[in-house]
Amino acid sequence: AQTVTQSQPEMSVQEAETVTLSCTYDTSENNYYLFWYKQPPSRQMILVIRQEAYKQQNATENRFSVNFQKAAKSFSLKISDSQLGDTAMYFCAFMKQGAGGTSYGKLTFGQGTILTVHP
């Protein structure tokens, strides 16, 4: 079974600054995907960024980037130029890549980190 750990229950950052959210995971799988989801106060789950384990290059989506360290089983999210709209709960999630590429969509989530961006 996989486990995902987010050790920072809460984080805060000033507007326009950079913040990094931590995530570690434990798995015996070699092929898998990692995700960061954002949950604003509206409760909607929004996919922020995705990383394929077989790719060495770190994924980037505009102001969001990850530092994926496969050997260390670490997957941190960096938010640059933080904006007030980034205030949300952030979840790290794991999905293994099953036989034939199908994993039945079983996501394993971390506990979440509440990020507050201050003006």
Place this chain on the structure above:
Amino acid sequence: NAGVTQTPKFQVLKTGQSMTLQCAQDMNHEYMSWYRQDPGMGLRLIHYSVGAGITDQGEVPNGYNVSRSTTEDFPLRLLSAAPSQTSVYFCASSYSGRAEDGGYTFGSGTRLTVV
């Protein structure tokens, strides 16, 4: 194209009552799942379905029942509500269940309180 629609958005139940949380998607997705979100525990998988007529248990299935008679709908039934089932419930769907095809689309959630 409404995406994933969950109803109701809020519900209060008394212990022992039963109810059904509705989930519908209009994207012709084969894969659908139910998760519950509890403080400090993230989201945990309750049940999932890989197509009409096919369902299976997730991590925390006890006290919940599902069926999938159509591709569009995946209702979650609470047979006899307990205070431990107080949570926020999310339905999610995916075209293929494969992360490389874009992952899952989530509904907006149902906040359930059992008193």
